[in-house]
Amino acid sequence: MEASPLSARPWRHRRVWLAPDLGAAELAGLGDAADAQAVVDWARAGRPFIGRTTLPGDDPGRLPLGLALPPQPRKRRLSFTVAPAAVRLVSAPPALGDALAHLPPRLREPAALLESRAFALGLPVYVFGSAFWQQASGLDYLTEQSDLDLLACPPTAATARDWLQALAEVQADSATRLDGEIQLPDGAGVAWRELAAAPAQLLLKSDHGPALRERAAVWAAWGTVSAPC
Structure with a gap:
């Protein structure tokens, strides 16, 4: 265990x-x-x-x-x-690299690109949502129209910014909708699209429920001790 x-x-x-x-x-x-x-x-x-x-x-x-x-x-x-x-x-959740073989072709191409970018950044990236269930069970959850939900665990704020850039670049060239979260060092997760949009406050999800946090406090979280992803 x-x-x-x-x-x-x-x-x-x-x-x-x-x-x-x-x-x-x-x-x-x-x-x-x-x-x-x-x-x-x-x-x-x-x-x-x-x-x-x-x-x-x-x-x-x-x-x-x-x-x-x-x-x-x-x-x-x-x-x-x-x-x-x-x-x-x-x-831990299924790693993105381990889930690639379970993805339909339309999702596999952008997922492989992101897996390569994550590897270059030394960034752990996992899947959740339908990709989680398909990889975990071997049953059919995903279709060619499914979104891809990713959970990334950046060790630093700089890595988080690099990952946001990678997601935006791959999304711009893909018909697949890329969703998911970036996990902060305290274990809370923030939707990558919301973090990239840079509103004054961000909705975070944690083991204990949702909460709003100021954007500056979210980015400052990488100065704390990191929780495992």
Whole structure:
């Protein structure tokens, strides 16, 4: 295990595997028995879930997780919590380089360009959203029309600015919409498009929910100790 489940921070976007003998009675927050069974079946198949933001009503002693089921026959996004003892493994999200082979051709070209730019910058970049689920499960989530969600963890403000430039350049030459976040050293994430637009305040997402932060404070965050991505 990468870390104790309760100490793994940031928790958002983490891959989380649950014990294969997980029972429906160990799950909290699901609406009906069919949803609980879908989670149990996913765990038994050895597939990971995703760490999510804590929501109002979540038990503080339990871990918040999400599962997006394949969009066919219908899209279902499930949110639930488990006790820490139900967690078997916690890992970083899938690396962009590892996800390339799972992407449709239209997404693969800009993704490969960005993976090359990230490698040159020494920048860890991961996938989330539909690319996360497709790489994690081997099932079909992505189409030629899908967006590509990327999570970058710049070690310095200069690297963050270089990554923003790389994203803008690749986006300008691609029909694929490039979305995603840049993770700050404290673990909070900011949408790269919002950071590039440079408003006075930025919306940050963290393990504990959304919050506004002044732009200058966001850029100053790289002077603090870095959290793992």
